[in-house]
Amino acid sequence: MGECPRAAITGCGMYFPERVLSNADLEKMVETSDEWITTRTGIRERRLAAPGQAASDLAVPASRQALAEAGIAPTDLGAIILATMTPDMLFPSSACFLQGALGATPCAAFDLLAACSGYVYALSMAQALIVSGQARHVLVVASEVLTKFTDYEDRTSCILFGDGAGATVVSAAAPGAPGEVLYTTLGADGANSGSMTLPGGGSRYPAGPESLEQRLHYIKLRGREVFQLAVRKIVEVVNDCVAACGITMADVSLLVPHQMNLRIIQASSERLGIPMDRVFVNIDRYGNTGAATVPIALHEAHTNGRLKRGDLVVLVTFGAGLSWSGAVLRW
Ligand SMILES: CC(C)(COP(=O)(O)OP(=O)(O)OC[C@H]1O[C@@H](n2cnc3c(N)ncnc32)[C@H](O)[C@@H]1OP(=O)(O)O)[C@@H](O)C(=O)NCCC(=O)NCCS
Structure with missing residues (x-):
């Protein structure tokens, strides 16, 4: 038997909704100031998903970009793991919506909920699938539409959150490969x-x-x-x-x-x-x-x-x- 394969990141992508929500916009919504938000958090602006735009919608373009860089087709994927705490629906998984949109049937697809820690949790699961020989390529995506669950009457929390998606392809690779x-x-x-x-x-x-x-x-x-x-x-x-x-x-x-x-x-x-x-x-x-x-x-x-x-x-x-x-x- 040969050596176990290693896992390496072979492609990256990201996507943001177009609309910008600035600190000046928030000043009009709650009792706050650009100065307070900037000095207490470092945040100047964030992106806001459009009505009807769900987590999997942001994940699709980010994933396509990562797949293109990795040079593989959606049908080459052995699994899709989508880290999110703001899924499209309670079920089915947003990973399944993403899989459908990408045309990646019939690989395994599931969401992983570990809140803000979810991407590295998913990366670790992808590594395990690859090292154990269960998959050669895994799409590891994180996508959030936190603004849909943000209370714009609570000034302490509403200034913090934004929407966006990041994607990576994790592939079987030899030791020392780039992105290992x-x-x-x-x-x-x-x-x-x-x-x-x-x-x-x-x-x-x-x-x-x-x-x-x-x-x-x-x-x-x-x-x-x-x-x-x-x-x-x-x-x-x-x-x-x-x-x-x-x-x-x-x-x-x-x-x-x-x-x-x-x-x-x-x-x-x-x-x-x-x-x-x-x-x-x-x-x-x-x-x-x-x-x-x-x-x-x-x-x-x-x-x-x-x-x-x-x-x-x-x-x-x-x-x-x-x-x-x-x-x-x-x-
Ligand atoms: C939320 C956070 C920015 C608040 O900053 P902070 O320095 O801890 O501020 P505090 O909550 O102690 O509030 C300080 C004062 O500012 C006020 N304040 C809170 N939000 C404000 C806002 N948006 N604008 C102006 N004043 C605000 C508070 O009412 C409080 O006033 P008081 O002293 O008169 O009571 C900061 O605690 C933080 O970033 N926490 C972690 C973030 C987090 O949990 N993220 C999600 C998980 S990944």
Whole structure:
């Protein structure tokens, strides 16, 4: 028997809805200011999906771009994993809608819900499918339409969220191939599940007049609590990634953190000793797009020349669940 194949990212893509929601627009909707939002979060604008535009609609163009770069057809896929917490419907999975739109039948297709940590969770599942020989090519997508679940009467949370999608193709590859996934680590803390929730519309609080009246169909966030937990966990996960790969912080060419708040990113960078010029930031333009921030950042870093062949890239996420994940790639 030959050596197990490794998994490598062979294509990237992203997609955003056209409409921009600026801080000035939010000033007209809630009691806030551009100055407060910029200094407290680093966000200047975010994108807003059109009425009727669902998570799978954003995932389709992002996926086509990733498939084109990987040079494979949708029918070459062995699986589609779509990380989202804002699916088109409770069922069927948005991955199935995506598969139908791409013409990728009959590969496996499923959604993965690990909130903002979902993309790296999905990457890790794709790696497992590839290394175990169950798939040669897996489409790993994250797509969110968080603005559809944002309470525009809650000024603390409504400034944070935006819509967007990022996609990657993960393929079987030889050791040392470009984009190789060297390591992934996943974790969760269900004892702290109350810090970020979207309570309504599920089986706990089914949709109805009561859930509507109590605004349970909107994201509930204990922001200050999440802030502190996030910095601590991001530092822990990056330390884990570096130790597991036998590298140092100085070897990390680019840290790609989940884009939840610029101050969280800066505090993590300082504690890790990875200067901000080696940390990817695009939160100013897109806000927090949930699971999609990391693949969108990867796509941008790849296409704007920020990533070179051989660079060591560390991905790190933190989100509802609570959940977290990390990965090391050799570009
Ligand atoms: C939400 C978040 C930006 C709030 O920033 P913060 O510095 O923690 O702010 P606080 O909640 O402590 O509020 C500080 C003050 O600003 C006020 N404030 C809150 N939102 C405001 C807004 N949009 N505009 C103006 N003032 C605002 C608060 O009412 C509070 O006023 P007070 O001091 O008079 O009570 C920040 O906590 C955060 O980014 N948290 C993590 C984000 C997150 O959980 N993301 C989702 C998961 S990935």
